[in-house]
Amino acid sequence: MRIYGDSISGNCLKVKWTADFLGRSYEWIETDILKGESRTEAFLAMNPAGQVPAVILDDGRPLAQSNAIILHLAEGSALIPPDAYDRAKMLEWLFWEQYSHEPYIAVARFQVRYLGKPVRDLEPRIVERGKAALQRLEDGLAASPFLVGGAVTLADVALVAYTRWAHEGGFDLAGYPRVRAWIARVEQALRIAD
Structure with missing residues (x-):
């Protein structure tokens, strides 16, 4: 491949x-x-x-x-839950990630880190929606160490990708303790090293 x-x-x-x-x-x-x-x-x-x-x-x-x-x-691995409802919840997070997370967290990061735009000049809607996305993750992690079914799934893979770099777009993760702990768990589970 x-x-x-x-x-x-x-x-x-x-x-x-x-x-x-x-x-x-x-x-x-x-x-x-x-x-x-x-x-x-x-x-x-x-x-x-x-x-x-x-x-x-x-x-x-x-x-x-x-x-x-x-x-x-x-397909067929532990990253996709075998339970139909958990699988649907995983897909729910995947769809949400591309529509309600990535367009704000990743776009802010790209503009700040790679285009050199000051955080203060970001479009207010991007900042507002990015913070809302981080809060949604924080809330989604209240009952479980991972997003779906208590184990790492593709939902975690998809969402950790830009969340771990949110600070590069001006988002302070200090106000999201569950998100910070989750990032560390997912990085460990996936053996991600910077």
Whole structure:
């Protein structure tokens, strides 16, 4: 399997961490989005959306979108709960992550860290929604050490990717103690090292 990803992207690292956790062999092809490497003719032929991550599976088929990729890779593994309701709750978190978390936490981080925008100049809506996303995580962790079923799942993989870097977008995690403890648990479970 070949994984086309940019190491600064939480969406790409989700795929790497899932493959590593599952012991899947792969070739990582660093694809620098800041240099437009996902917009080349060759890349667009593989993934017309021009986004990373993208993978070429062992059988040669391409697959894009981080959560679709990790779902495919983790099929039949402990990262996907066997209980139908828990599986649906995991998917609920995955969908929420892409719609209500990543567009604020990741966008703020990108603008501050990679575009050099001062935190004070971020669009207020991004900051407000980012804080709401962090609070949703804080509340979601009140009854369990992980987001679904008491064990690490793809919900945790997907959401830890940008949450662990939220401070780089100006979000102070000091007010979210359950989130901070959860990040450490997920990093340990997935063997993530900086």
